[in-house]
Amino acid sequence: GESVGLHLPTLSVQEGDNSIINCAYSNSASDYFIWYKQESGKGPQFIIDIRSNMDKRQGQRVTVLLNKTVKHLSLQIAATQPGDSAVYFCAAGGFTGGGNKLTFGTGTQLKVEL
Amino acid sequence: DVKVTQSSRYLVKRTGEKVFLECVQDMDHENMFWYRQDPGLGLRLIYFSYDVKMKEKGDIPEGYSVSREKKERFSLILESASTNQTSMYLCASRSGGRRELFFGEGSRLTVL
Numbered sequence: 001g002e003s004v005g006l007h008l009p010t011l012s013v014q015e016g017d018n019s020i021i022n023c024a025y026s027n028s029a030s031d032y033f034i035w036y037k038q039e040s041g042k043g044p045q046f047i048i049d050i051r052s053n054m055d056k057r058q059g060q061r062v063t064v065l066l067n068k069t070v071k072h073l074s075l076q077i078a079a080t081q082p083g084d085s086a087v088y089f090c091a092a093g094g095f096t097g098g099g100n101k102l103t104f105g106t107g108t109q110l111k112v113e114l
Numbered sequence: 115d116v117k118v119t120q121s122s123r124y125l126v127k128r129t130g131e132k133v134f135l136e137c138v139q140d141m142d143h144e145n146m147f148w149y150r151q152d153p154g155l156g157l158r159l160i161y162f163s164y165d166v167k168m169k170e171k172g173d174i175p176e177g178y179s180v181s182r183e184k185k186e187r188f189s190l191i192l193e194s195a196s197t198n199q200t201s202m203y204l205c206a207s208r209s210g211g212r213r214e215l216f217f218g219e220g221s222r223l224t225v226l
Contacts, residue, residue: 004156032213034213034214034215036217041219041220042219042220043118043204043206043217043218043219043220044157044204044215044217045217046214046215046216049213049214089156089157091157093213101159102159102215104149104156104157104158105156106154106155106156107156
């Protein structure tokens with residue numbers, strides 16, 4: 001079945017630096033991908049999504065890159081701030097026989113050092 | 115803003131007890147979901163519902179059931195709780211045809 005994995009369980013960056021969080025997926029038929037942020041004690045929050053017919057999408061201080069050739073996507077956070085400390089998940093979605101389903105990765109803990 | 119509310123943030127139950135986890139969303143979303151979240155395993159889908167009185171099994175439905183009698187409410191039921199059901203449970207909702215899931219704050223269940 002579909003699997004989604006993140007490359008590093010923990011990432012530490014200095015405040016002000018750029019962060020790059022990576023994710024790999026297995027199902028080449030995935031239609032879209034979403035990045036979520038989960039702060040301690042809270043539910044996941046939507047950050048940004050990208051459709052499979054795109055290779056880059058930008059939001060406020062975030063950029064998602066999609067490389068379908070190697071089934072890899074990344075989340076780049078510019079000028080990382082202490083408030084960015086959280087667990088980041090990628091999810092792959094698609095309309096299969098079972099409906100519109102999301103498969104989540106295990107998450108990368110981003111730690112911002114002052 | 116969309117609000118997904120889970121009735122209990124923390125619960126402690128004993129093995130064999132029946133457990134109800136309630137979830138309510140206020141945006142008239144058609145789709146609702148229950149996930150469990152465990153370290154190293156990510157979010158795993160237990161059950162989902164596309165409409166009132168409709169339910170579909172997710173990836174790990176064993177030991178769980180659900181109820182959706184009203185559009186805004188989706189309940190997860192553990193008929194006889196076991197220690198391996200100790201976990202964080204997350205409810206989510208989504209408008210039909212949209213991609214973004216909106217999550218509740220989670221219910222942390224401990225089964226002793």
